[in-house]
Amino acid sequence: MSQIVLLAGLCKQVPAFELPLIGIDRGAVTAMRLGCELLAAIGDFDSISDDELLELKAYTKVIQLNTHKNETDSEAAINYARSLGYDEIILYGGLGGRIDHELINLSLLVNQSNITLMNERNRIRLIDFGTYHQQRDYHYLSFIPLEECVITLKGVAYPLDHCIVHPWDTFTTSNEIIDEAEIIVHQGRLLMIECDD
Template structure:
C-alpha cells in the first residue's frame, strides 16, 4: 500500500503532485474540478454550493459530510481518517493563512503526530521530530527554526548557529532563523520533540 497521502484543504491554491488525495471541504471541490480522484472527500461543506456536491461525490471513493456542530475541525477529521487507514506520511496543503484558529489547529496536528503530519505552503515546510538523529535537507528554504510545546534537548550540527545538548522550552525564541550551511544539517533530539519550520521569504 502507498504510505503517503496529500490532504488538500480549502485554502490550497496549487494542487501538488501526489498518488493519493483526500479533499477537505472546498479542497475537495478544487480536486474534483481538476479531475483528481480522491480516496475521501470530507467536511461539513458549509462553504460549498449544493450543486457542487454531486461533482465532489463523482470524484471521491468515499464521501463523508460532517455535522457543522462538532468538536473536531475538518482537517483533524481528515488526518484521523488517514491515520486509521495506515498512511505514514500525511501532507497537509492549504492549512496556513486565512483563519488563525484553523492554522493553530493544523500546527498542533503537526506536533501531535510527530514525523507523520507535514504542513506545506508556498514559503513554509513544517513538521516535528522525535528523539533520534535526523538528517535535514535544505531544499530551497533559506531558514530553519525550532520550537517545542514542552521541553526538549537538542543538538544542531552543520548550521550557522550550532547547539550542543541545549535545553529548549516553550518560552524560548532564540532558535529562530537559523540556516543550514550546506545541503544538509543534522538535528539530534536527545529528549522530547521539536517542531521544525523551514522557510523562505515570499
C-alpha cells in the same frame, strides 16, 4: 510507512505529489478543478455551494460530515486516512487564513503522530528524541520547543551543541542549512519549521 496527502481548504494549487490524495472541504473542490484524482472528499462542506457539492459527488466518493461535530474537518480527514491504513500524513493547505484553524492544525502535530503541515512556502513537523538529516529544501529552518529540550545542530549557519532550549525561546528562529543539516534531539519535543520568504 504509507503516505497520503490531505488537501485542506487553503490550497490554491496542488504540487506534483506522487501520493494518494484526499480533499478536505474546499480543498476537494480545488483538487477537482485541477483534475487531481482523489480517493475521497471529506468535510461538512459548509464552505462550498450546493452545486459544487453535487459536482464533487459526481467526481469522487464524498464523506459528508455533520456541521455540528466535535472535531474539525482536518481531524476527521486524518482519522479517515488512518482507517485506510495510512500512517504518514501530509496536511497541505492548512496554514494561513483563520488563526484559530491554523493553531488547531498546529495542535494536530502534537496530538497525533507522523503528520506534516505544508503550504506553498512552509513545512512544519514535530520532532523528538533522535537524529534527523535535513536537506536544504527551504531557505530558513526554525525550532519551537514544546518543553525543555536539549538539541545539537550541525551543518547550519548557527550551530548548537547540546544546547538547552525552553518553550518560547526565540534564538532557534531563522537558522539556515548550509548543505545538509544534522539535527539531534537529545531530550524533548520541538516543532521544526522550514520556510521560504
